[in-house]
Amino acid sequence: MTEADAISLLIEACAGGDDQALAQLHQREGGRMIGVALRILKRRTLAEEAMQDSFVLVWRHASRFDRSLGNGRTWLYAILRHRSLEILRKESRFDLTDDMAVFEGASDADDAETLMEKLDGASRLRSCLARLEPKRRAAILLSFAHGLSHGELAERLRLPLGTLKSWIRRGMQNLKECLQ
Incomplete structure (x- = not known):
């Protein structure tokens, strides 16, 4: 066979x-x-x-x-x-990497709220991120700022991998809709 x-x-x-x-x-x-x-x-x-x-x-x-x-x-x-x-x-x-260039020097110790504060207060991205559920916003911010894989991020946030991926996917969909 x-x-x-x-x-x-x-x-x-x-x-x-x-x-x-x-x-x-x-x-x-x-x-x-x-x-x-x-x-x-x-x-x-x-x-x-x-x-x-x-x-x-x-x-x-x-x-x-x-x-x-x-x-x-x-x-x-x-x-x-x-x-x-x-x-x-x-x-x-839809690629947020250019908009999130402010996170290039982010410290591994930076949490989602610290990362959120680094965004320009008047930016559309910050406004749209603020509309997200805090857990989804945190997953997206930490993923982009620290370059973590889904597996690494799930471990860091102590979440099942499938849950984390769903949060990121739904959060990204909401961001897309908000930014368009």
Whole structure:
């Protein structure tokens, strides 16, 4: 049995609700998937997000996989590529890194409130950040100012990784809406 056949079988098992198959799929392909996503996105945090989102999509849509149309590995990486390109498009339309240049010299000891105070009081960004729930605002500010990965930030804030990613995603969506 080829590796591609083994992956196809795991995807088919996911379609049947086998969460262990998803874990095996993650174990087999997760590292390689991050590498592929990293080549597209150029930022590890975004590559990790693309990989995690891809596994969620595999779990939700495994029943759509049809081995007669191609092997499982091709299907898996097509999902990853599509998700990575979606993230890349969103990032190119809305990138806060230039606006947050004030944080370049931030100390690791700086908390979210200290970081918020460093922003220009009249800036639209500060106004929009002020509208966010404090926990989401803190996650976004600490992520940008300290360059922490989602995993590092979750550990620092003592939150489950999924919760932290949701907070950042929703907070970023709210910022986008506010800044447009």
